[in-house]
Amino acid sequence: MSGPREIFVRISRCTGCKTCEIACAVEHSASKNLFAAVSERPTPKTRVYVEGVLPDKRVPVLCRHCDDAPCMHACISGAIRRTAEGVVLTDTDKCIGCWTCVMVCPYGVIGRHLETHRSYRCDRCPGREIPACVSSCPTDALIYKTVGSFSDDVRKHVAEEMIAAKEE
Amino acid sequence: MQMDSVKYLIIGGSAAGMAAAQTIRQQDAYGSIAVLSAEADMPYFRPMIPYVVTGKKSAKDIMLSGNGPYVATGIQILTSARADSVNADSKTVSINNTWRMSYDKVLFATGSSPYIPPEIQGTDTNGVFALRTLADARGMAARAEITDHAVMLGGGLLNLKAAFALLARGVKVTLVVYSPEVLSQLMEPEDAGLIRIALDRAGLKIKTGLAAEGILSDKKGVSGIALSDGSELPCKMVCIGKGVRPSTAFLSNSGIELDRGVVVDRHTACNIPDAFSAGDAAVTFDPVTGQRITTGLWTNAVEMGRCAGYNITGKRTAYAGTFGIMNATQVADEPFVSMGIVHTKGTDYEVHASASGATYRKMVFSPDGNRLVGMTLIGDIAGAGMYRYVIRENMPVKEIKSLIISKKLHYGHFM
Incomplete structure (x- = not known):
């Protein structure tokens, strides 16, 4: 698919583990190493924020x-x-x-x-093929794709579900 | 008509004018765009001029062209070109009383000029400034060389920034404010406590409840200032920060409707065809109060200028208006944001204020409590843009009200 890639958030898959926050801060540290980053000054900061919505929704929020x-x-x-x-x-x-x-x-x-x-x-991690938050996410709640490719996936997924429902 | 290239003329080369030029070029690759600027300098980021006073930035550092979103090409900029009158029938503009320029579409984006109170004597003395242009900033920087003490008249944001620029240069600064507290346009005196503490700590001397009577001078220019309590302060520089007024004198007798500024409809159009206005020069409206207002904020001017750029190229776009009160900045290490309705004393607005040692937060709701209408945040301004969105969209807040008050609102709540 053409066009630049974007970071998409699949809210239903986010468990709120905040691995993305850690990965982001480390990527934006001077050392790019978690243990060294902890004591670095200026303090490395995450640019993705995993927010909670009651009762149990977790939403990673970042620059669009x-x-x-x-x-x-x-x-x-x-x-x-x-x-x-x-x-x-x-x-x-x-x-x-x-x-x-x-x-x-x-x-x-x-x-x-x-x-x-x-x-x-968020600067989309210049110098990385895939932004740190996306590659660190253990549940694929964060996806790095073009708009066209992401919406194709969504359509395909819906179609598969509809076929599955019909077969039942 | 559509096959011919359109001749766009923009009068004013600052925020609104240049944002409009940028947008026009995006919309119309072939039209000719000319921008007239009365100033000798090429367009620059006006809010950055205090840094020229301190010497931290040069004029070159703050130029507009090529920076931020200002990357469009094919925009002709004429400096030292002041429009003195407009003939709407012949569609021409007189420039510097010497030549005329014709247009197909025109945008009035002449901005505003400092208000100099006529009751103050001697404001034309050498060493008196109203920091508005890059030329003013250069003048202030030069005068600062021989100034040990400067007096600032007015406690608005611009004057505070100018005061800090001078403090950074080692000049002693006294701020004389007629109101009971600084920043009285942006917040109530009771809400400015933390800022006042920070200003005092930074070494700024502040005298409130006083006006200036006259500026004293000797052959080297300013030598002091006489105040309304009968006292006199020796100083070598006076900086006047008493607000701005739309620069629209050149439009009198043009048939274009004026009411302080240029009157425009929701689509930034004037009362005559093919004429538009945006920025400080234009009269806009406040989406909260519905009142006609003029503002003097870079950010507003850019937003309205972009909107005018769409309208002038035929892409009809409504301007959403702006809050009469809106600003964010940091003075003396204290960040703050103020917007919407913040002066609540003696009104029935529902106010939720909370203070900790280092922060102050005041959220103002409509009297029925159903809408957020304004806020003042000091110290902690996180998420301010979200609240701006809630205010501006006139959003019913029932579901999120406790989150707004308790500072727990985040974008996840809108998803």
Whole structure:
């Protein structure tokens, strides 16, 4: 399938183990090693947040790299841009920590790094074939595919279920 | 008509104008786009000019072109080109009183200018600033070299940023505020406590309940300021931050409807054909109160400019309006966000305020308690954008109200 790949979340498969959070923070550390990352400064931060919804739903929330990204247009220092691959990136050197992006992100997925006074969010792991959160997820709740390929899978899955139901 | 390339003229080269130019280019690859800027500098990120005062950034560092979303090509920018009048019948604009430019579609995005209270004597003295342009920032940086003490008039956000820029340069700064507390437009005095503590700690001297009477000068420019309590403060610089007013004088007698700013409909169109307006220059509306407002926020101007860019190219797009009050920033290590209805004293809005040592959180609901209408967050501003969304969409909050109050709301609750 053509088009850039996106991170999809299959909520029904998430058990809330937070392995993705750990993998994300480690990937965004200097050492890229869990044991070393724990004591690193500035503290490596996760950019995916596994949230709980009562009674028992778990929802990994992360930057959607919106087509019409409010953060990118709101940024007062020109620190947020879109790459050719469609990833919305915050340039830490240009960020001044004014938090306008935090004020406009409807998903609440832009973090404030208090040690560096810069904002941070999912960068889709440049340099990795598959983002760390996706490859770490033990239940395949996180999927890295193109929109077309993901919706094909969903259609196929539904068709299979319908056939199975008919055969019963 | 559709086969010909359209001639777009944008008057104003800042947030709204450049965001519109960017959007027009996305929508129309062939039209000619000209942007007139009265300033001598190429378009830049205006909110960044305090960093030019401190010297942390150069003018080059804050240029718009090529940064963030501003990557479109084929936009002609004319600097030092001030529009002085518009003839809507002949579709031409007079520039610098010397030449005229014609257009098929025009956007008025001239922004706003600092309000200089006429009752203050001597505001034209050398060393008096109202920090608005890159040229002002350069002037302030130069004057700061010979300034040991500066007095800031006005306790708004812009003046606080200017004050911190000067503090960073080692200048002693006194902030003179007529209101009982700083940031009175953005929050109630009782809510600004944490910010006031942070400002005091940062070394900013603040005098409240005072106005300026006149600026004193000698042959080197500003030498002091006379205040309403009869006192005089010696200083070499005065910075006026008393808000902004839409820059629309060039449109008087043009037949374009004005009411403080340029009046537009929900699709950013003026009362005459093929004319649009956006940003500080335009009158917009508050989705919470429904009132006509003008704002002076970069983020709002970009949003409305983009919307105008769609409309001007024929893609009809309604502007969702903006809160009269909305801002986020960090002053003296204290982050805050304020938006919507936050002045609640003497009203029947339902207010839920909570404070810890380092944070303050005030959530304002409609009197019937069914809608979130505003908030002030200090110290911890996580998820502010989500609340903005709840306010702006006028969302019924019954199901999520306790989560909003207890700070437990996250995007998972909307899925």
